[in-house]
Amino acid sequence: MKSNRIITAAAVAAGLLFAATGCAKPLDDQGAATANGEGTEQVVESASEATCTNPAPSDKELGDMKIGFSQSENEQNPFRATETASVRQSVEEAGAEFVYTNANSDQAKQLSDIQSMINQGVDALIVAPISATGLQSAFEAAKSKGIPVITIDRETAGEPCTDFISFMGSDFERQGERAGEAMIEALGGEGSVAELQGAPGSDVATLRTTGFDVAVKDAGGIEIVAQQTGNWATSEAQEVLAQLLSSNPDIDAVYTHSDTMALGALTAISQAGLTPGKDVKVVSIDGTREAVGHVASGDIAAIVETNPRFGPAAVDLLAKWFAGDEVAQEIIMKDELYTEKNAQDALDSGRAY
Structure with a gap:
C-alpha cells in the first residue's frame, strides 16, 4: 500500500x-x-x-x-x-x-x-x-x-x-485484506475458498485479490482453490460458481469482489442444494442495500463497504x-x-x- x-x-x-x-x-x-x-x-x-x-x-x-x-x-x-x-x-x-x-x-x-x-x-x-x-x-x-x-x-x-x-x-488492497480477515473469522481459520474476481485488468480487482491473498496466507489454514472472473455481474458470477461447486463440492466459502457477484453466488449456492451462511460462507465488498440485508439475515458473513x-x-x-x-x-x-x-x-x- x-x-x-x-x-x-x-x-x-x-x-x-x-x-x-x-x-x-x-x-x-x-x-x-x-x-x-x-x-x-x-x-x-x-x-x-x-x-x-x-x-x-x-x-x-x-x-x-x-x-x-x-x-x-x-x-x-x-x-x-x-x-x-x-x-x-x-x-x-x-x-x-x-x-x-x-x-x-x-x-x-x-x-x-x-x-x-x-x-x-x-x-x-x-x-x-x-x-x-x-x-x-x-x-x-x-x-x-x-x-x-x-x-x-x-x-x-x-x-x-x-x-x-x-x-x-x-484503499482497494486494504479492502481485500479486511475481506480476508473477515473470511478467517467466518471459517474459524480453516477451509477452502473460491474467489470471484472483478473485470480483468481492473486495478480494483487486482488490488482486492492481492490484499485477500496476503490476509489468508498469514492465517495458514485457508486455501484459495479457485480464482475466476465474474466481471462484476450477477448472472456471470452465478454461472461461474455453479460450475465451481459442481467440480469442487468441498468449497467452504466464496469471496466476491462485489455485491452484485455475491448475489449471484447466493443463488448458485442455493441451487446446488446448499445453505448460504451455513454450508458455504460468503464475504463480499460494496455495501449495497440488498446484500447488506443478506448480512443481517446471516446468508452473507461480512461485507467490506465501498x-x-x-x-x-x-x-x-x-x-x-x-x-x-x-x-x-x-x-x-x-x-x-x-x-x-x-x-x-x-x-x-x-x-x-
Whole structure:
C-alpha cells in the first residue's frame, strides 16, 4: 500500500468529512466524525501530503460553471446509481450545470463521451474510469483546454497535477485484506475458498485479490482453490460458481469482489442444494442495500463497504481548486465493515445503498 496515505493537519483543518447531502462537516477534536443522524457520511481516512495547485485561479463562481461527469458503468449497479445521484445532487446544489454521460463499460465510448463534454465547454470533469489505462488522450484534450479532472473510485494511469488534479477512492488492497480477515473469522481459520474476481485488468480487482491473498496466507489454514472472473455481474458470477461447486463440492466459502457477484453466488449456492451462511460462507465488498440485508439475515458473513457518495467531496475539491487552494493528489475514504452485528443499523440509517 502507498506510503503517502496519511492524514495531514491541513486535511483535517479543511474539514474533509463529507455528508451525502452536500454539506461538509468538520472532525471533532479527537478526529472522530461529527454525527449528523443520517449515517451516510463519506469520511476521509487519509490524504496525501503531495498536493496540486491551480496556476491560474478563477474569479468565476462555481455556480456559474458547467461540470461534466463521465460514469463508467450501467446504473443497474446500485453503486453506480448512488454515485451518479451523489455527484448530480452536489453539482446542482452548488448551482452549477450538470452534464452527464455513461460509457456502459465501453472504453471507446468513455473517450468519446469525455471529448463530447469538452466540446460542450465544461469547466471541470469528474471521471469514474472504466479501467486502469486508456484515458490518456482524454486527459490530454482536457489539459489543452485548461479543464481540471478529478478521478473517482478507480485509479487510472496518469500524472497528478498534469493529467488529473486528484484521485478519490477506497484503499482497494486494504479492502481485500479486511475481506480476508473477515473470511478467517467466518471459517474459524480453516477451509477452502473460491474467489470471484472483478473485470480483468481492473486495478480494483487486482488490488482486492492481492490484499485477500496476503490476509489468508498469514492465517495458514485457508486455501484459495479457485480464482475466476465474474466481471462484476450477477448472472456471470452465478454461472461461474455453479460450475465451481459442481467440480469442487468441498468449497467452504466464496469471496466476491462485489455485491452484485455475491448475489449471484447466493443463488448458485442455493441451487446446488446448499445453505448460504451455513454450508458455504460468503464475504463480499460494496455495501449495497440488498446484500447488506443478506448480512443481517446471516446468508452473507461480512461485507467490506465501498461508499459511493463522492459528490460532496468532489465539488468541495473543485471549489478549492478554482480558488487557488492546495488540493491533495490522493484522498482515501474510510469504509465500514458490515457484519450481523451492525448490518441492520446500516439498513435503518440509509448508509447501505
